[in-house]
Ligand SMILES: O=C[C@H](O)[C@H](O)COP(=O)(O)O
């Protein structure tokens with residue numbers, strides 16, 4: 366829909382085009398959640414909550430493509446990952462990264478949700494439909510899903526299908542995203558800033574744990590004032606910055622930043638981004654270091670994030686140029702075989718941590734002995 370002359374007077378800005386989009390309620394009515402899907406999402410949220418509060422000594426592993434641009438390749442990846450999840454479920458809790466929105470440093474492709482044709486045509490309705498149906502399919506095979514919540518308006522279209530959410534390095538300091546996290550039903554990881562500032566993430570965890578009232582758009586597409594309960598299941602994700610921050614000293618610093626807010630020391634470590642210096646193979650060395658910390662008894666590390674795809678590396682895309690199936694078009698990822706090796710190593714490290722801690726008098730211990738709060742449905 367183009368803006369006509371009289372509308373242009375009402376839009377005294379630089380808008381070029383406005384396209385209506387269905388409401389979240391319409392899309393969720395069209396692509397319905399099912400009993401099996403709800404069970405996958407809710408049991409995964411419960412398990413992650415238990416891991417975060419150390420009532421479960423496993424490690425959360427958020428693994429998958431940097432971004433999804435081809436839903437068929439994502440389904441193939443999910444089939445493999447679902448089997449890996451089953452194989453290691455005693456030691457690690459695997460959740461698939463399914464990222465549909467990409468925050469950019471300056472500009473670039475903003476993800477399947479915003480531009481599913483990869484050509485700037487920005488068919489957002491199609492993007493939302495593809496994202497929601499892929500999430501339904503992945504959950505249906507019993508594999509829970511993680512995503513980044515970037516555009517708050519997009520949240521209602523998919524959040525019922527998400528077991529774990531990220532607020533990225535570029536938005537962790539935003540009040541809007543902290544408010545959003547305070548009302549979401551899944552655990553949320555806040556990344557440290559792109560420069561490595563961890564206080565931003567600790568402040569975000571504190572802020573999102575509190576109740577908020579704010580103006581937003583509801584699931585019916587109508588503006589609303591909402592009151593949230595606060596989210597007790599938020600944590601820091603260490604993703605590196607100008608320097609990596611996956612080592613034991615950085616984990617201790619992050620726990621200190623949390624303690625200054627009276628929050629329990631728990632972190633997830635992102636092996637990619639600033640921690641890999643965007644060189645995908647470096648994720649293996651980062652994970653080896655994390656495995657060493659776990660085997661040594663670190664209880665502060667509750668999760669690991671890995672960027673992985675069917676094919677290693679990344680590719681540029683351009684009109685008319687065929688794409689390699691299963692390879693990232695955003696950040697470089699490790700290949701499937703290396704993914705299997707890393708997961709096996711992390712699972713072994715969790716067993717080593719279990720053995721190391723059971724040999725001590727205290728063992729694996731929740732930092733907060735209080736009962737877990739009931740999860741909202
Ligand atoms: O995870 C992906 C990227 O690191 C993120 O979207 C930023 O990418 P850019 O710096 O290439 O814009």
Ligand SMILES: C=C(OP(=O)(O)O)C(=O)O
Pocket residue numbers: 431464468513532533534535556604638
């Ligand atoms: C964009 C991402 O990470 P960060 O916010 O840490 O850059 C990501 O995980 O896809």
